[in-house]
Amino acid sequence: MLVTGAAGGVGSYAIALLSSLGFSVTASTGRAETHDYLRQLGASDFIDRHELSEAGKPLQAERWTGAVDSVGSTTLANVLAQTTYGGAVTACGLAAGADLPATVIPHILRSVALIGVDSVMAPMKRREAAWRLLQTQLTPEHIELATEAEVGLAELPEVAEAILAGKVRGRVVVKVS
Ligand SMILES: NC(=O)c1ccc[n+]([C@@H]2O[C@H](COP(=O)([O-])OP(=O)(O)OC[C@H]3O[C@@H](n4cnc5c(N)ncnc54)[C@H](OP(=O)(O)O)[C@@H]3O)[C@@H](O)[C@H]2O)c1
Structure with missing residues (x-):
């Protein structure tokens, strides 16, 4: 799994949750000095965020079975283009921009799903499921960190x-x- 905006709030929690659920997590960050911190949260691999920020081809080598993206723009377009057949990518944020300069190619040739995430209007049932996940998967050490x-x-x-x-x-x- 790939997490972009890794050292931010959404990214940090996504890494801790995914890792504790058993996924192998790659963190995309622009801050190399946060690698130790991200490793403690559960990341096992790192890429520089600039690798994803330049416009790329609509279909690229398959690297991720899924991703949590809080960056948007060309980063999200590249993540979609690098997701494996049948994978899923969640769009959570727009740290780099609200645009999405992408094509439908990953969706129609690789069945890649783009799933929107909104926490503001999320219904209570979904909130309770999310809180349960935080309760069962995160430790006080994760939160302190x-x-x-x-x-x-x-x-x-x-x-x-x-x-x-x-x-x-x-x-x-x-x-x-
Ligand atoms: N959908 C929702 O319900 C929901 C909920 C909460 C937040 N959000 C949105 O999610 C996004 C992240 O929120 P957050 O609280 O995690 O913010 P944050 O703590 O500021 O983290 C954002 C991270 O994005 C990366 N970043 C910043 N500028 C960038 C750029 N120009 N290009 C590439 N990466 C960049 C940085 O990570 P590195 O330093 O690791 O590179 C930064 O730490 C925001 O857009 C926020 O509005 C959405």
């Missing part, structure tokens, strides 16, 4: 700048009280 910091509301502007500058890994917990 993937929590960069705990901050108050006043610190948010500073944290937002750090996130946009690519300096935060995993999640930041905001104490609202």
Whole structure:
């Protein structure tokens, strides 16, 4: 399985979950300094995110049986083109852009599925299933590892700048009280 945007919040949790479910996980990241962190979460292989960011052919060598993509744009198009016959790719985010410069070729020649993910309007039944998965598959160590910091509301502007500058890994917990 491939996880893009690996050192981000979605990517970190996806790696921990997939790895604990028994998948072999490749992490795509632009930050080589996060490899140790990602390995501790469960990644066993790494690619530089720039490998996926340039426009590529509609059909490429098959590398992934599935992927969790939080990047979008040409990255998602390349991931679809590299997914094996019958594989599935989830589109979770748009860190690199909301466009999708892809073709239908991987879908009609390799039966690759592109599955949308939305957490905002997800029905309660699906949320409960997701929470169960977090409860059964993640350890407190996973969560601690993937929590960069705990901050108050006043610190948010500073944290937002750090996130946009690519300096935060995993999640930041905001104490609202
Ligand atoms: N669908 C939903 O329900 C849902 C829920 C939550 C979040 N999201 C979306 O998912 C995306 C990720 O959220 P997040 O909370 O994980 O954000 P995040 O913590 O900021 O992580 C995003 C990661 O994407 C990578 N990245 C950033 N800019 C990039 C670029 N220009 N090209 C390629 N990779 C880039 C970086 O990973 P590396 O440093 O490892 O390269 C970064 O850590 C966002 O677009 C967010 O809006 C969607």
